[in-house]
Structure formats: structure tokens, C-alpha cells
Amino acid sequence: MLLSEVKSYLQIFHLELDEKILKELEEQKQKAISDKNEPLANELWCLIETYNIQKKYLDMFRNLKYGKYESAWLLLDEIDISMGFLRANFGDGIKHYNLTFINTMIKNYEKVFPDYVYTSRESIIKSEKCSICGQIASLRGGCKHIPGKLYMGELCLRMITDFEFLGIAIVKHPLDKYAIIKIEGKDYNYEVLEYLIKNLDSPFRPWYVEQITRKKPEYVHIGRNDKCPCGSGKKYKKCCANTPNEYGPHFRITLLGGEEMKEEPINYSGRWVDKSENT
Template structure:
């Protein structure tokens, strides 16, 4: 289809996509709905991927703007939305010409880099007993012994197949460090008291949406425990939610997290990153 060629050209030139391209996204969505009505499965799946790629780049533009406005949690939630989009695209990429990247590697790297700079360590996670669930495509009930022909995560006529929970029972809510849903950050009643120094420092140098950088989190160890406070304080190694007495206090060495930041061109980066 001619419209598809136009859209493909659009996502190949992904660096030109901005948060103001809502009209193009609306146009793709309208074509997707028409294709679904005609049961043109291959075309519908292709249009879904095009739509999701455009949406992901627009979301990233939103993320960068929110970060510059110091709206850290809102940006964090949108980073997770991009991450979810990227999973759907990866699971169904066979519907697009894989000779092109469409900016997917850029999004994958940059979402990871920004997330690594966040100070969030504690999240809320629920545990449930699932009594009934069904396929989102054909609405057939699923179980360990019975299933339908649709594969979770795959596209069917422009719709992603997922498990639709119809009956469940919440057992408990747990505090975790590796959540299923990253948006479930725990904040104290007093508000957001997190230290966003790493984000702020990077934003001193990243001035445009598509400027790239890379982050590595390393552990450096010290052979003494100078300047460490109460054993009941959070462990300064920052590797878990454990208290100092339950983590590094009993070790000969204490491991301190080190942030290694790289830009494609040399910059005068503060010593905290050196």
C-alpha cells in the first residue's frame, strides 16, 4: 500500500519524529482500524508496529522534556511504557523489513541509561491467586491443561495477545527491589525525597532529545569502613534494601556503587563520574 510506504519512510527517518506528530499517529491508527475491519492480518500487524514505533519515539520526546522540567517520576513512568512497547515490537518484528533499525536500538539503550541513573530502590508488588484468565483475542479460558491457538505476546490482526485475568484474589502486598511494574515506586508521606543528582548532572550535558550517552554501574571495593554510620542504616553499597549490619558490615571489604558515564565526544565531566 502507498500509505504504508509513506509510513515506513517516516519511521526509517526516526530522528525527525517529534512529540507534535500526533496527526501522523492518528492517520496510522485510522488505517489500522480499517485494515482490522477488512481482516487483513498481515497489513494490520505491520500498521500496529508502525504505530507503536512512532508512539515510542514520541514518548521519548516527552521523557526528555519531563526530565528537563525535573518531573522525574512522570518521566520514569513513560520510560516504562517505551520499554513495554519495545517488547511488543521485538516479539513481532518479522512484519517489518529488518534491514532498517527504526531507532529501536537507540530507544533500548537510552531507556536503560536513564533508568540506571534513577535512585528508586523500593517498590510495591502484589501477590495474587489467579482463579480464571482468558485469551484476549478469542476469550477462551486458559489453564495449565487447556489453551487456545493464540500465543501470548504475538500479533493477531493488529492486536497483541495477552492473558486477561477475569477472577483473582489478592493475597498480600510486598515491598520489593525488582518489581514487575516499575511505576509502583514507594514514596513517603512527606513526598518525593529522592536524590536525583545523577540525572541532574547528566542533564547539564545532554541538551537535545537525540544526544546519546552511556552508563555503567560498577562496584569498587574499599579495605576499610571509614565514615560509615549506624549498623541500622541502609547499606552504602546500594545493591539491595538490606541494612548495613545485614550486608557489608560483616565483610572485610565494602563495595560502593560507581557510576561510569560516557559521551561520544570528550566533555568536562564532574569527578563523581570519573
């Protein structure tokens, strides 16, 4: 298959990707390396990453449809990391192959996932080496290879050879978002994501989400002298009335290229729900 044909294939939306395309790209990259054709080898690495991103995006959507939300989140994070490396090496190619669309959509999906909490390792890196030449990296010197850049079809990374583990921190915004914290008897609240996926008919249907603040349903028709819905036992007028406590996030999701989703409130009721509520 000609490279031009492979490129044309990758520029079209597919619900299933042909594995022969990946095999063809890998074979052509090995030939470019054998021929010492670095520009072509680097371009083929970018096209292989493009194929992998497209596949992970399809797998992510499939996992969402099956309710496998954490698996979908891990794929989303992998796509985001791959996009960063690809953006640094592909030039104008990042504008093609539906990559701009996928990047936009994963940012939208992030907004409707629950507010995960993560663990993050704390450690001191004592020694690392270049993945391209194997030379030990140091502040005073080392090789000329730049981490994150391509060399003869291979991505330069720093490989840790020795480190000291210090501890584990609980964080909300780690560099990598794999280690999700779970609480016994609790599950993350996926109500907004579930509402979206129920109405989304294709991974290629564009949509966007707006988050606004709206009065919580339990406070809408409450009388001033009624007991406050917060459970304090006080009268509403002496408790949560006219305070931020009676307002919460509301999500309005719009499907593009067609109808707008029904204007029913999607109120986010908090990060956690009891697992019994989901069974």
C-alpha cells in the same frame, strides 16, 4: 499519505511528532482489518506502537528536563514493556525506526536513576480469558491464540476475570515497576540523573555510563589518627581504614559524538535524601 511515506517519516528523528501520522496509521489499520488483510494489519499495529514508543521517549526526556523524575521513570517502564511486545512481532523492523537506539538509551537511563524500591501485589489468578476470542483459558485446554502475539492487528493478552488478593510485598525487581515506595520526609537521590540531564542537550545525543568504585571524598585526606568520618567516635585507623566502608559508587558519564563530560566525581551518597535538601 502512502504507507512508504509514513515509514520514511518514522525513520527520522523528530523533536515533535505529527499527530496526523498516528491518525493515518490507525485509519489504514482499520481498512486492513475490513479487507481481512492480517499481515498488513499486524504490520500497521507494529508501526503504531513504534510511533507511541517514539512519542513516549520524547515525553520522557521532556519530563527529565523539567525535573519530573517519577513521571519520566513510568514512561521509561512503559517503553520497555512495549519494546518486548514489539520485539516478538516486528521481526527485522525492530532494527529500524530508531528503535534500537531508544532501547539502548532507556537501559542507560535505568542505570542513573536511583535504586527504587517497589510494592508488588501477591494474588492467585482463578480465571482468565483470551482477549482475542473471549474463551476461558485453562491448563487443560483453551483457544489456540498465543499471548503476546498479533492476530488481525490486535495483541493477544490474557484478561483476568477472577482473582484472590493475598497481600503486598516489598521488592526491588518486580515485573512492572510502577508502584514506587515513598517514605515521609525522604526523597530519592537523583544527583547522578540531575548531573546527566544538566549536560545533555538533546534526546538523540548518545551517551553511556560506567559505574566504578572510588574512595569517598570524606576519606581521601583523613589522617590515620583522626576521628573516623563515619561518626563512630573511633580513630580512623581502628574503624573504616582499609575496609569497604570508605569506598562508594562513582559514575563516569560520556557523551558520544562530542565532548566527554568533565571529570568531576559523581558520588552516589545513598538511596535517600531528606526532602529539605531538595527545597
